[in-house]
Amino acid sequence: MGDRAKRRRRRFFFSYLLLAVISFAVFRSLGPVIITVRGTSLSPVLEDGDIVLARRGTRDLERGSVVLARAPLRTGSRAGELFHRLRYRFSDSPPPGPVGRPVPRVVAGLPGDLIQWDHRGVLVGSDRYEVILLHQDLPGPEETVLLGDDEFFLLALQPGRADSRIVGPLDRSRILFRIQSIILPVDRRGIVESVLPESSGVR
Incomplete structure (x- = not known):
């Protein structure tokens, strides 16, 4: 009787432990995380060193x-980029991801949106958002893209930062x-609200 009770307790312990491990894994994959912001591309909404949920x-x-996205462009050092390229130079498959750390950006366009932009701003449907100038010239006087089912158009809030006006929509x-x-x-604690500029509502 004593051995049977011990086996039951042992089974209960391991079942409880397995449930705890599974719950922790689910929480890690779906639950909230704490992140330290790097960079000032969304200043003054987010500042370098802010700790966010x-x-x-x-x-x-x-x-x-406001999102943290992995940009399809170099955001790290030149040496890091060269190492990344050399590592896959003789490989049949492309590199698994971009060089550089994830960057904070603002969602301006959702899947299915028609986006137009020029040096004056970004037009989403009939709403025009005045945004900062780019750090380089656009390829043409005006660009247009229809976002696919899994594409988003992201913007920075400070000059000198590449966003979807340069690199295109992000998957x-x-x-x-x-x-x-x-x-x-x-002194900065609080909910991060929508940060798009006010729409002028004109084309």
Whole structure:
């Protein structure tokens, strides 16, 4: 009787431990995370060193949502880029991802949106958003793109930062987190609201 009770307790312990491990894995993959912001591309909404609460994935994204995305361009050092290229020079497959760290950006266009932009701003449907000038000239006087089912149009808020006006729409898989609130510093604590500029509502 004593051995049977011990076996039951052992089975209960291992079942409880397995449930705890599974719950932790689910929480890690779906639950909120704490991230330290690097860079000033969304200043003054986010500043370098801000500690924020973020949620994984692209569920419920809307225009004005602040996200952390993996950009399809170099954001790291020149040496890092050269190492990345040499590593895959003799490989039959392309590099698995871009060089550089994820960057904060604002969602301006959602899947299915028709986007037009020039040096004056970005037009989403009939709404024109006045945004900062780019750090380089656009390929033409005006660009237009119809976003696919899994594409988003992202913007920076400071000059000298590449965004979708330069690199094009970003696939859903490149959007890692939606930033929800600032935790620290205390004087900046609060919910991160929609940060798109006011629309002029004209073409």
